[in-house]
Amino acid sequence: MSSNAKAPSLSERAKGNIAAPTPPYLNGLNEEQADAVLTTDGPVLVLAGAGTGKTRVLTTRIGHILATGKARPNEILAVTFTNKATREMKNRIGAMIGGMVEGMPWLGTFHSIGVKILRRHAEMVDLKSNFTILDGDDSLRLMKQLIKAENIDEKRWPPRRLATIIDGWKNRGLTPEKVPSNERGIFADGRGLSLYAAYQKRLKELNAVDFGDLLLEMNKLLADNPDILKEYHRRFKYILVDEYQDTNVAQYMWLRLIAQGTGNICCVGDDDQAIYGWRGAEVDNILRFEKDFPGAKTIRLERNYRSTGHILAAASGLISHNEDRLGKTLHTEDGLGDQVTLKGVWDDAEEARSIGDEIEALQTKQHPLNEIAILVRASFQMRAFEDRFVTLGLPYRVIGGPRFYERLEIKDACAYFDVVLNPANDLKFERIINTPKRGLANATLEVLHHHARSRGISLFESAMEIVDTEELRPKPRGSLRALIERFGHWRSLVENTPHTELAEQILDDSGYTQMWQKDKSPQAQTRLENLKELIRYMGEFENLAGFMEHVSLVMDADANNDGDRVNLMTLHAAKGLEFDTVFLPGWEEGLFPHQRSLDEEGKSGLEEERRLGYVGITRAKKKSHISFTQNRRIHGSWVTQPPSRFIDELPEKNIEVIEQMGNFGGYATSRFENMPQNYERTPKGNANAGKNYNRKSASNFTKTIDAKVIAKKTVTTDYEVGERIFHQKFGYGAITNINGDTLDIDFEKASPKKVKASFVERH
DNA sequence: TTGTTACTATTTTTT
DNA sequence: ATAGTAACAA
Numbered sequence: 044m045s046s047n048a049k050a051p052s053l054s055e056r057a058k059g060n061i062a063a064p065t066p067p068y069l070n071g072l073n074e075e076q077a078d079a080v081l082t083t084d085g086p087v088l089v090l091a092g093a094g095t096g097k098t099r100v101l102t103t104r105i106g107h108i109l110a111t112g113k114a115r116p117n118e119i120l121a122v123t124f125t126n127k128a129t130r131e132m133k134n135r136i137g138a139m140i141g142g143m144v145e146g147m148p149w150l151g152t153f154h155s156i157g158v159k160i161l162r163r164h165a166e167m168v169d170l171k172s173n174f175t176i177l178d179g180d181d182s183l184r185l186m187k188q189l190i191k192a193e194n195i196d197e198k199r200w201p202p203r204r205l206a207t208i209i210d211g212w213k214n215r216g217l218t219p220e221k222v223p224s225n226e227r228g229i230f231a232d233g234r235g236l237s238l239y240a241a242y243q244k245r246l247k248e249l250n251a252v253d254f255g256d257l258l259l260e261m262n263k264l265l266a267d268n269p270d271i272l273k274e275y276h277r278r279f280k281y282i283l284v285d286e287y288q289d290t291n292v293a294q295y296m297w298l299r300l301i302a303q304g305t306g307n308i309c310c311v312g313d314d315d316q317a318i319y320g321w322r323g324a325e326v327d328n329i330l331r332f333e334k335d336f337p338g339a340k341t342i343r344l345e346r347n348y349r350s351t352g353h354i355l356a357a358a359s360g361l362i363s364h365n366e367d368r369l370g371k372t373l374h375t376e377d378g379l380g381d382q383v384t385l386k387g388v389w390d391d392a393e394e395a396r397s398i399g400d401e402i403e404a405l406q407t408k409q410h411p412l413n414e415i416a417i418l419v420r421a422s423f424q425m426r427a428f429e430d431r432f433v434t435l436g437l438p439y440r441v442i443g444g445p446r447f448y449e450r451l452e453i454k455d456a457c458a459y460f461d462v463v464l465n466p467a468n469d470l471k472f473e474r475i476i477n478t479p480k481r482g483l484a485n486a487t488l489e490v491l492h493h494h495a496r497s498r499g500i501s502l503f504e505s506a507m508e509i510v511d512t513e514e515l516r517p518k519p520r521g522s523l524r525a526l527i528e529r530f531g532h533w534r535s536l537v538e539n540t541p542h543t544e545l546a547e548q549i550l551d552d553s554g555y556t557q558m559w560q561k562d563k564s565p566q567a568q569t570r571l572e573n574l575k576e577l578i579r580y581m582g583e584f585e586n587l588a589g590f591m592e593h594v595s596l597v598m599d600a601d602a603n604n605d606g607d608r609v610n611l612m613t614l615h616a617a618k619g620l621e622f623d624t625v626f627l628p629g630w631e632e633g634l635f636p637h638q639r640s641l642d643e644e645g646k647s648g649l650e651e652e653r654r655l656g657y658v659g660i661t662r663a664k665k666k667s668h669i670s671f672t673q674n675r676r677i678h679g680s681w682v683t684q685p686p687s688r689f690i691d692e693l694p695e696k697n698i699e700v701i702e703q704m705g706n707f708g709g710y711a712t713s714r715f716e717n718m719p720q721n722y723e724r725t726p727k728g729n730a731n732a733g734k735n736y737n738r739k740s741a742s743n744f745t746k747t748i749d750a751k752v753i754a755k756k757t758v759t760t761d762y763e764v765g766e767r768i769f770h771q772k773f774g775y776g777a778i779t780n781i782n783g784d785t786l787d788i789d790f791e792k793a794s795p796k797k798v799k800a801s802f803v804e805r806h
Numbered sequence: 807t808t809g810t811t812a813c814t815a816t817t818t819t820t821t
Numbered sequence: 822a823t824a825g826t827a828a829c830a831a
Contacts, residue, residue, distance in 0.1 A: 125821075126821085153821075179820085198815090201815090255821095258821095318819075319819080322819075420818070421817080421819075422819085480808080482807065482808090484807055484808075486807075487807095519807095596821080613818080615819045616819085616820095639817095639818070640818080640819095655819085678822080680822095
């Protein structure tokens with residue numbers, strides 16, 4: 044520019060060198076991305092389509108703020124939606140900045156950040172700072188108790204439903220007083236609201252919060268205490284929000300409160316990927332952004348770096364059928380690549396077989412399995428694939444399946460730890476008071492409850508009192524006393540015993556470990572291993588309390604998942620991930636779009652389903668395979684359903700239809716194995732037909748859901764038909780049939796039964 | 807009090 | 822088909 048006119052001075056020339064070089068972290072960003080990174084101040088909304096480098100922008104932005112010294116790591120609030128996303132961010136920032144990540148204490152999910160803040164000011168919202176966090180299970184149990192106490196028929200008014208209703212209210216930021224009058228009549232003839240109030244009261248008594256409260260109480264805290272709010276305004280110089288389209292009203296209110304400080308808030312999201320409406324997410328938040336944050340700058344990222352042309356076009360074509368969207372036009376500079384394939388098959392087994400074959404073919408072509416994903420609408424669809432992969436010996440992992448900490452044994456163990464740390468935790472105490480069996484069942488519990496309620500004390504305290512009275516019969520009384528004493532003992536060890544050691548001792552002492560050791564069921568072994576894993580994982584934390592904090596919110600240790608494996612997950616779990624090859628099975632009316640979303644949400648439900656399809660297709664970098672079945676088993680009976688309406692919404696030129704022999708895909712090849720099933724579809728014949736079929740195709744592997752166990756010890760039974768065996772309970776008998784580890788046995792002194800192989804001995 | 811059996815309702819997605 | 826619950830027997 045002007046410096047060309049006259050010769051620059053030495054200092055100017057040298058200065059040029061300072062100003063000019065772009066920081067290395069900006070390299071490779073396109074114009075919009077760079078804009079999103081560099082516009083640090085004021086409200087910014089980044090509309091980032093699928094595969095446009097959203098996470099990269101977010102992390103680079105943080106890196107930029109840190110590198111330029113605009114804020115220190117602990118002055119940045121970065122909120123994500125899932126733990127997975129948090130981890131990913133930490134890793135990426137770590138790679139960019141190097142190590143500093145631990146210094147970013149305010150990078151986390153809404154919930155984990157909520158806990159952190161609430162612990163500091165617990166007393167302001169009527170809690171003690173060691174409050175416990177209830178998971179869905181706990182809160183459901185609590186609601187059940189309340190419903191029972193009100194003498195409401197559990198059958199007619201299932202606790203589940205109440206849980207959903209209350210959760211919905213909480214998601215919308217509604218405390219009991221704020222629930223609009225037209226919704227008060229809901230549940231059990233208008234008692235829903237009072238149950239909600241009772242539930243909240245009970246939570247306070249228990250010094251506990253549920254997930255929803257983490258947001259709700261948070262808002263109460265900040266709204267009612269301007270000085271505290273100011274403190275956080277000062278603290279957070281920059282706010283970043285990931286997956287903004289998934290925020291619900293409560294989260295939105297919270298963000299708005301906090302952002303009133305500096306106003307430096309940057310939200311990244313994609314309205315076309317809003318798939319959590321059922322959970323209270325409000326796409327509206329993204330639409331309202333410019334209104335609520337005046338002077339907001341909106342930046343659109345529309346260049347897709349992930350998928351090839353056909354895939355992107357197919358996805359765009361599909362999503363264009365939605366009416367409620369901000370509208371983005373994604374483009375790619377990659378080639379067209381391959382078309383999206385479309386295939387119809389006979390039933391779900393055939394679908395699994397077909398996809399399994401295809402994956403095997405890919406495998407021989409050196410396609411890494413890690414780069415292959417199967418994305419299903421509902422988790423029950425996974426079973427067919429798991430079955431098939433086990434037979435093929437194809438390694439796979441389930442992402443987002445039952446989480447580690449949701450397993451029975453883990454929850455039981457944690458309940459023990461919880462009660463040791465906090466005897467007033469009634470729900471946990473109740474959970475384990477009779478696990479393992481100690482003769483302390485309903486009757487005893489009833490007495491305890493009664494006493495606790497009348498005296499206004501916790502179950503544990505009332506147990507201590509009752510043990511010294513005549514109220515219980517000697518047997519349970521002794522048993523209860525022993526339990527209490529043991530808890531006292533453990534509690535005395537908390538201070539000076541290494542926590543992993545203590546944990547082990549608790550599990551052994553209580554007889555919990557023994558309970559599983561005695562258990563002969565095939566899962567018992569895995570359970571024990573999980574417990575070991577739990578203790579091992581615990582070692583990574585400083586103390587028991589620190590560990591427990593993580594368990595409730597953050598923990599998902601997936602063991603045994605390394606190596607090259609096919610990924611199996613729901614469409615919801617797939618958001619944010621990408622794979623070379625993606626299979627999208629089950630595109631049928633009723634399943635996808637899901638019937639329920641149509642029934643309950645009408646058009647907006649349908650649009651959300653369509654976005655789910657969009658998310659699915661755009662996960663693929665190179666290949667997308669859509670398939671649908673003609674027949675599917677739902678609620679145990681066979682249903683024939685038409686292909687998904689979404690299929691015909693796909694642009695024809697981007698789709699390659701896979702034709703097969705016969706007039707319906709896959710029929711010719713699958714007929715042989717499926718015929719019997721079809722012929723014997725009478726109500727009672729059905730069960731047997733299914734079994735026969737299974738035996739034929741699946742020879743000697745079990746059909747248990749816990750396929751991971753099987754994968755390890757492939758064949759568990761080496762019994763033979765006709766062999767004579769002994770069973771602890773039923774005595775001697777002969778094997779008439781074998782199905783995996785389930786044996787059909789004709790007992791000499793009892794009626795024929797199906798028995799797990801682990802329960803019998805050779806004779 | 808525990809264990810068994812019979813029955814019923816339930817099947818989306820999750821922090 | 823399955824899980825979870827309620828009713829019943831030992």
